[in-house]
Amino acid sequence: MAGIRELVAGGETEKLEFKRSLAEKEEILRTIVAFSNVSGGTILVGVSEEGEVIGLTLNKGDLEDLENSINQLIEPKVYPELQLVPYNNKLILKANVNEGFNKPYLYKGACYVRRGNVTRRLDRDGVVGLLTRKATFDS
Template identity: 40%
Template sequence: MRYFCNFLAAINRVSEHEVQFDLYHLLKRRDEQRELLKPGVSLPRHYFDFLLHSGVLEVEAAESYEPSTLQSAAIGMNIKSLGSNVLFDMCFSAQTYKLWQNADAFIEEITLPADIFEEYVYRLGAISRFRYLGRIEDPIVATELGENDMIEFKRDFLYSKNGIIKTVVAFANSNNGNLFLGISDEGEIIGVNQELEQYGDPDKYILALTQYIQDKTTPMLTPFPKISLKKVGDKHVVAIFVEVGSELICGLDKNGEKYVAIRTNNRSVIVKDPHQIGEIYVKRKLGSEISRRLGLL
């Protein structure tokens, strides 16, 4: 079902480069209904004007507003939760491949009914993604699911360092994934309690793990993996959630040499074929669908 709806910007202030406004959703029925989505939004003028030119935004202002010349823009809907209502951030960038890593502007925490959300995605030609798709925070749930293309277990940090980096790189180059430290390959929760005792402080332990991942991956992972400590009974487990990126991520081996890894089923595999590495790079930069449309894959 198509909906006759628009965003409505009640402009508060306009400068040469920026527009500040209250963002409403306007559902056009016999009796027009408006709903305040976000007060006090600030957006660069060329993105604000892009929404105007796209026909999804109306303006309400004390004085007439004159949009500037249309400039190219890409819009991404970064979904945070999905159901009858969708919670999302609207991301703006000059180029599509920069949306998830180097967006220039955001309107955060917008909530709309799912069908209305889909209408805006369609009308804007926006790219949408579920940022936290596949995130698993409960180690018990992870052990019930077992290792797969989005879950991997390692016994510890100190003796599994190389495997940790290979897995993080593989998830970053393939799909969102969860790496748990303190769980055996068989799915038994053994904990990292001894390592925590060696560091003397959980924060120092997490900091050391964070620093090691930073030092052994290039370019810097953005966004950086979410690392948290979970307790199952009297055992501590580390949960690391890695988001797939738009950059080709490399690991650094013990000699400082770069390598590329991807996720294949429930394994992280190092890729040596230059043509396959090139395909991964193109996918990360342009996205799989755009790459196929351009005949690059």
């Protein structure tokens, strides 16, 4: 896996998302679902959309709160690898998300996918398409 410098230099992609802070938890959870529904990816928290590493200020319980939200609000269960990474005297949260095998994955009952560098909510037809592709691969 590429280092933080290389990841940030390439900008956001279909498999890479930047978030400024854990205050963007809703967007982080949607992106975890989107990556699980498509081909996996990495979220870097503590990096602006423009690719500036701003770092994280963590309060007691912040990571535990994120992990609890992942476990309670995403169905079926996903298990992203959460890792705190020091970079230039700053701290970044790196979340590696694998493509899921039990699609569709939902956050608060809604299905999301990644298209380019954007996380999008699927409508009913999109969910049917995702299920159809899964059924084809399972056959």
